[in-house]
Amino acid sequence: MDQALAQLPVKQSELSQTTAILTQRTDDLVIRKKKILDDQIAIEGFSASQKNMATLERDLETLERGQMSAISRRGFLEGQLSRLEELAKELDLVEARRIQLEEDQSIYQELATAFGRQGIQAMLIETVIPQLEEEANDLLGRMTDNQMHLKLETQRERKKWSR
Missing domain, CATH: 1.10.287 (Helix Hairpins)
Structure with a gap:
């Protein structure tokens, strides 16, 4: 052409x-x-x-x-x-x-x-995990007289620490 x-x-x-x-x-x-x-x-x-x-x-x-x-x-x-x-x-x-x-x-x-693995879903999970961990630890603390607590780690955080 x-x-x-x-x-x-x-x-x-x-x-x-x-x-x-x-x-x-x-x-x-x-x-x-x-x-x-x-x-x-x-x-x-x-x-x-x-x-x-x-x-x-x-x-x-x-x-x-x-x-x-x-x-x-x-x-x-x-x-x-x-x-x-x-x-x-x-x-x-x-x-x-x-x-x-x-x-x-x-x-x-x-x-x-x-909408992929590193998109909105991952951002929402990373934002909610600290709040979820705090609430869970408050409940566990009240139920066990602060003898138990938990730590939530994402796969991404585990990969960071294992390197």
């Missing part, structure tokens, strides 16, 4: 050149047709002029073929230009979709982290 976009200015230039050639050949065609008509009137009785007329007719046929070729080339280039413009629009849409998907992926990654 990038290659097609890179060719866009070249194809536009070719289209402009082909259009200029077509215009010039059309003008030449009109001039030659007028010349043929003028010559036919002027040389009606002369055999030498008949040869000139045949040459002009061949030239006219050549110019007409050239004109048809230029018209065909112009149509081809216009088609390519149209296709390149469509591809450029499609590229813009694909790029916008890619950006949106990257943003969505970032959001989902943040959610996965927040």
